[in-house]
Amino acid sequence: MATATTADFAPKSPPAPSLTVKSKEALMDAIEDVIYGSIAGVAGKYIEYPFDTVKVRLQSQPDVLPLRYTGPLDCFRQSIRSDGFLGLYRGISAPLVGAALETSSLFFWERVGRELLFTANLYSRQQPLPLSALWLTGAISGAFTSLVLTPVELVKCKIQVPASAPGTVAVAPRPLAVIKEVFRHQGLRGFWHGQLGTLIRETGGCAAWFGSKETVSQLFRHWNSRSTPLTLQSSPSTSTSIPSPQNLPTTQSSPDLAPLPLYQQALAGASAGMSYNFLFFPADTIKSRMQTVAANSTAPQVRFWDEGRAIWRAYGVRGLYRGCGITVARSVPSSALIFVVFDALKGGLHLS
Template sequence: MAAAEHVILKDEMAVELPSLPPNQGLEAFKDIIFGSTAGIAGKFIEYPFDTVKVRLQSQPDHLPLRYSGPLDCFRQSFQAEGIRGLYRGISAPLAGAAIENSSLFFSYRIAQEALQATIYSPTEPLPFSALLFCGAASGAFTSLLLTPVELIKCKMQVPASAGQKPPGPLSLIASVFRHSGLFGFWRGQMGTLIRETGGSAAWFGSYEGVSAFFRRHSASPTADGSSPQLPIYQQMLAGAAAGVSYNFLFYPADTIKSRMQTEDVSRLGLESRRPTFFSVGKSIWQQHGLKGLYRGCGITVGRSAPSSAFIFSIYECLRHYFG
């Protein structure tokens, strides 16, 4: 008997249990495969710019700035290490991109279905405020999976000291565990949580908002009344807007997270009190003001537009043809 047909009789009153959508396992598998594919493609596009961003963010407060800006950082990095240096440490981010995007799309869909099963009608589209909530919920869930991956990624992106061989991911994992234990992999979780919760609400919200605008003004409804498939250029414009919103609005949280994750774990392990998310943010503010919290933001927003455009368009195309 289907779940929707189960009825509990109590005190002569019938209570119908909410039904779950069919084929949840298949839909989850599609979210994982399609989201992972889109995320990996986007990561290859944006990674050199992300390396520059992390190196700008992780410059210590007590030393003169090593880089005067994104172009200077790119120039110095390329001269010292070549293009390979800009892609150093990409193995962890590729895994992170697959995890992040599959988790985001999966949990975003699950959150929508949960709201439609409990609060809203399953036959009506969710209001924009509900979509923002679903985006925030998906980001909060994803942050738990993403923080350990980003911790290793950020440490690999920081340039090694002169004469030293850059550490590999396995040696960094062993070092973090040795000095900070299992919970050391979630150092910077507060920054990731703030960035992903607010950023994912902005990410999905911007995409849904721009897509709805295009549907109202340029797309004709389908014969069955469902939402029409937007042209590829409109999907990419909506995705680009999503990427810009995600990165700009909550960028200071990412700066603080990167600073925390790139500190020397051996030194931190000997301290009686480790700097917290808020103390690191206060230190950056006192040293450099708002400009310090947004250091590297320009290049991050610039690379996020094409990256998110490809992520959404690839995911939507896969969903359209194989969903």
């Protein structure tokens, strides 16, 4: 007869939660981010692209006087007069693909950034992430996305501002022709010409993009809670205290929160677009100048910092922010629409 041991009487630990279920949920969330981010990005690109064309043409003007365009409105007038309104959409096929890749990549890598913070035990999954962490995950997202975005923007810029000899009419090349020319003269590495500018713009800009959106969303939630009648806030079993903005949960880390009103979602998204474009606009100006040089040019490629110094010497800080006003203006409806579409899809549809 077998004797009982102390192990036989030890309390049994509950079975570990199924990792398969968690992995499946994470995979479905990632798929949603990619699909919904792509849809939101394409929708936003149709709004912003004419403004982006004008911005690139303003940025890429050579360092000679007088300038071809006196400002955004003059650039609009000259562009429509020479190419018609549809000319402002020249080369949109590549940016549409780029917008889908960019926006889906932004939301995907932002999620990965949050998972990294949780995995490193820097924050608990049971608590909403603080704003500082959300700015950090935005920076992580932008850094990874810049690797995808640089080749797409290089092709876009060369189509929007085709190189031409003096006295000749520039003919916009097709995306495939640009790709072939860059590869022929510069190889695979040539598609990442201007990568440093994209990296600086995306890392800092996306930190501001996600961070500003979440900051404004928290302020709206705080404002909504204060404007709600106390009779609706309190009950015998709950406290009537009002949370501070720092302690309010965020939409990124707490998806079960009731969504903000549509106009507040739009304003939060608009603030994100303005912050993204204004704070690191000089890096984008330098990048655009670098990427609009003809791929078959025999002149040595100018480095990022050298290009920046050349613009500074010729025009000062004003030259680095050339085209910034129209860029910030077009980011208001575009970024608002991106976040409204993405949040609506994430809140109302689930792949399961």
